[in-house]
Amino acid sequence: xxxxxxxxxxxxxxxxxxxxxxxxxxxxxxxxxxxxxxxxxxxxxxxxxxxxxxxxxxxxxxxxxxxxxxxxxxxx
Ligand code: SF4
Numbered sequence: 001x002x003x004x005x006x007x008x009x010x011x012x013x014x015x016x017x018x019x020x021x022x023x024x025x026x027x028x029x030x031x032x033x034x035x036x037x038x039x040x041x042x043x044x045x046x047x048x049x050x051x052x053x054x055x056x057x058x059x060x061x062x063x064x065x066x067x068x069x070x071x072x073x074x075x076x
Contacts, residue, residue, distance in 0.1 A: 009051050009068045011042045011058075017065035027060045028053035045071060 011032070020038035031053045033041045046054055051068070058066045 007070050007072060008045045008047075009054065010045050010071050011040075011054050012067055012069055013040055013042060014065045015039075017063045018061075019063055019065075021062065023060050023062060024057035024066055028057035032057055040066075 018039060020034075022034050022038045022040075024040050025032040025034045031043055031046065031050045035041050043050065054068055058068060
């Protein structure tokens, strides 16, 4: 029996819409770090606990610049 590929999620950011306010990192500091200019540095594939925090960050972004996308589990 072949297992279906594991699907997980990762965060994406629209670099044009993001204003580098940093609210996402405040609500999900275990998942998102900020670079020296205040823009988010996003992790790769998220484990379930990180995905919950990532959803909070998506909801908190005042510019709607963050979103979650599903990826295959074998991608970084
Ligand atoms: S909260 Fe939104 S606008 Fe602010 S740094 Fe994060 S992604 Fe960018």
